[in-house]
C-alpha cells in the first residue's frame with residue numbers, strides 16, 4: 001500500500017468505510033467490561049476458557065508457551081516484506097485466495113486500510129516470490145505455525161475438558177489432522193496520518209466472524225482490534241504484544257450447538273502507528289461434518305442444518321465480510 005504517493009491514493013478519495021469517533025465504544029480496561037485473561041499454566045484455565053467462550057467468544061491468553069523468539073523473528077520478516085516496493089510485493093499476489101493482497105479483502109468487493117499475506121498451512125503455495133529470502137521466510141513461518149498449532153490444540157483440549165466431552169481430543173484432532181484446512185494470515189495496517197485530522201475512524205478490516213473453529217491472534221503493540229458485545233457496542237481491545245487473543249469461530253459455535261459464541265470483530269486503522277498482526281485460523285478437514293457434539297445436545301435438536309466444512313467454506317467465499325454466514329445454515333424451529 002502506498003500512502004500519499006499520488007493524489008488518487010489519498011484516503012479521502014477512495015472507497016473506504018468510516019465510522020464516527022462518537023460511536024459508543026468501551027475500552028476493555030474499564031471496569032464495566034473487560035476481556036477475560038486466561039493463564040494457560042493455571043489449573044482453572046479450562047473453567048475460565050469455557051466461561052469466556054460463552055460470554056464473549058473471545059479471551060486473552062498469557063503463559064501461552066510460544067517462544068518470544070519465534071514471534072519476533074516472524075514479525076521482523078513480515079515488516080521487511082511489507083516495506084518492499086509495491087511491485088515486489090505484488091509478485092506474490094493477487095490472493096486467489098492465497099498470496100499478497102492490498103486493500104481488497106475476499107472476492108466480493110470488501111476493502112480495508114490493510115495489506116496482507118494469506119498463506120495456507122500446507123506449504124502448497126509458491127513461496128519463491130515471498131520477499132528477498134523466501135526459504136528463510138518459509139522456515140520462520142513454519143516454526144511459528146507449529147508452536148501456535150500446539151497452543152490451539154492445548155486450548156481445544158481444555159475446552160473439551162471444561163465441557164466434559166470425551167474424548168478430550170474431540171475438537172483438537174480436527175486442527176491436528178494432516179488434512180486440516182487451516183489458514184495463516186499476516187495483516188499490515190499502515191499508519192494513516194490523515195486520520196488524526198478527521199473526526200472519524202477508518203476501517204482497517206471490516207466487521208466479521210471467523211468461519212473456522214478457532215483463531216489465535218498476535219499483534220504488535222498498536223491498537224485497533226475491537227470486538228462486538230451482545231448489546232451491539234464495540235469494545236476496544238488494548239494491544240499486548242506478548243499475549244495471544246483467541247476467537248471462537250463459526251464452526252465451534254455450531255459444534256457447541258450455539259453454547260459458544262463466534263465473536264464479531266473488526267480493526268480500525270491507527271493515525272500514528274502501523275499495526276502488524278498474525279492470525280492462525282484452525283480449521284477442520286474439508287470433508288468434516290460440522291455438527292453439534294451429541295453430548296452437548298442434551299436431547300435437544302441441532303440449531304443447524306447438516307453441512308461439511310467444504311460446503312460452509314464455499315458459501316463463505318460467496319459472502320461479504322459483514323454477512324451473517326451461519327444464517328443460511330440455521331434450522332428454523334418447527335412451530
Ligand SMILES: C=C1C[C@]23C[C@H]1CC[C@H]2[C@@]12CCC[C@@](C)(C(=O)O1)[C@H]2[C@@H]3C(=O)O
Pocket residue numbers: 097105106107108110118183208209210211212281316317318319320321
Ligand atoms: C469476504 C471474505 C474474505 C474471507 C472470505 C469471505 C468472508 C470471510 C473472510 C475470512 C475471515 C477470516 C479469515 C479468512 C481467510 C476466512 O476464512 O474467512 C477470510 C477470507 C479472506 O480474506 O479471503
Ligand SMILES: O=C(O)CCC(=O)C(=O)O
Pocket residue numbers: 185187205210217219225265266267277279
Ligand atoms: O488483523 C487483525 O488484528 C484482525 C484481522 C482479522 O480479524 C482477520 O484477519 O480475520
Ligand SMILES: [Fe+2]
Pocket residue numbers: 208209210265
Ligand atoms: Fe477475523
